Amino acid sequence: MPAVPVPPELGDFLSRPNPAVVATLRPDGSPHTVPTWYDWEDGRVLLNMDESRLRLRFMRRDPRAALTVLDEGSWYSHVSLLGRVVSIEDDPDLADIDRLAVRYTGSPFRRRDSRRVSAWLEPERWHGWSGAGPLR
Amino acid sequence: MPAVPVPPELGDFLSRPNPAVVATLRPDGSPHTVPTWYDWEDGRVLLNMDESRLRLRFMRRDPRAALTVLDEGSWYSHVSLLGRVVSIEDDPDLADIDRLAVRYTGSPFRRRDSRRVSAWLEPERWHGWSGAGPLR
Numbered sequence: 001m002p003a004v005p006v007p008p009e010l011g012d013f014l015s016r017p018n019p020a021v022v023a024t025l026r027p028d029g030s031p032h033t034v035p036t037w038y039d040w041e042d043g044r045v046l047l048n049m050d051e052s053r054l055r056l057r058f059m060r061r062d063p064r065a066a067l068t069v070l071d072e073g074s075w076y077s078h079v080s081l082l083g084r085v086v087s088i089e090d091d092p093d094l095a096d097i098d099r100l101a102v103r104y105t106g107s108p109f110r111r112r113d114s115r116r117v118s119a120w121l122e123p124e125r126w127h128g129w130s131g132a133g134p135l136r
Numbered sequence: 137m138p139a140v141p142v143p144p145e146l147g148d149f150l151s152r153p154n155p156a157v158v159a160t161l162r163p164d165g166s167p168h169t170v171p172t173w174y175d176w177e178d179g180r181v182l183l184n185m186d187e188s189r190l191r192l193r194f195m196r197r198d199p200r201a202a203l204t205v206l207d208e209g210s211w212y213s214h215v216s217l218l219g220r221v222v223s224i225e226d227d228p229d230l231a232d233i234d235r236l237a238v239r240y241t242g243s244p245f246r247r248r249d250s251r252r253v254s255a256w257l258e259p260e261r262w263h264g265w266s267g268a269g270p271l272r
Contacts, residue, residue: 001190019211021157021204023167026218029161030200031167034263035214054137059162070206075155078171082162103234127170 001125014040023066024058035099045121077130081123091116137261159202160194173236181257182185213266217259227252
């Protein structure tokens with residue numbers, strides 16, 4: 001699996017509001033997966049969660065995580081990022097979840113009484129596939 | 137997170153050829169994710185891989201795995217299954233990969249010289265989301 005940095009053309013792909021699935025580690029070390037919104041900025045991934053989410057608890061305990069991003073047009077094109085969460089911070093004014101909601105839906109996040117938390121995932125390795133073969 | 141069995145209506149969802157992402161554990165315990173074809177039969181998940189795939193090596197080493205299945209129409213509906221791989225067997229006549237290829241593409245698998253391996257994932261827990269809230 002190639003190390004970072006991710007090639008620029010994959011950065012273009014990651015910059016689009018694609019479906020994604022994030023994997024974290026449960027306390028027993030087994031994997032947990034769930035779909036997620038994300039954004040891509042300067043080689044890192046922004047995630048944002050309601051403060052009640054299990055995966056937030058998992059990330060605080062063990063920062064290792066992986067994200068698979070599927071092309072919204074055809075999920076046979078995809079890029080996966082393996083790395084660790086390097087920052088977890090409250091999002092008190094909902095700026096980050098609004099950023100993601102606007103990116104994916106065109107509108108700010110609806111639940112204004114939410115308590116949200118942002119996490120930044122820094123990839124260390126990546127792998128991907130497009131059309132007939134692996135990306136390099 | 138609810139334990140199995142998965143409710144029947146989720147079985148219907150899982151029976152459709154939806155996009156999915158499988159998570160396995162690398163030798164250092166960190167998560168690895170990648171999109172995958174799957175099938176759902178009697179409460180278990182069929183996966184099939186080229187024998188060269190890293191995730192096959194990971195599953196042989198540690199059978200704990202998770203699968204997130206996205207609704208092909210709207211990825212805001214999804215079901216995730218957490219459990220372990222309970223069987224890994226060669227697919228010498230390509231019966232299982234043909235089953236998956238027909239399910240997803242309508243045609244048998246093209247690469248007839250492939251060496252393929254099937255794995256069955258048995259879920260222990262699940263979580264899901266549909267429309268406005270969590271599935272129960």
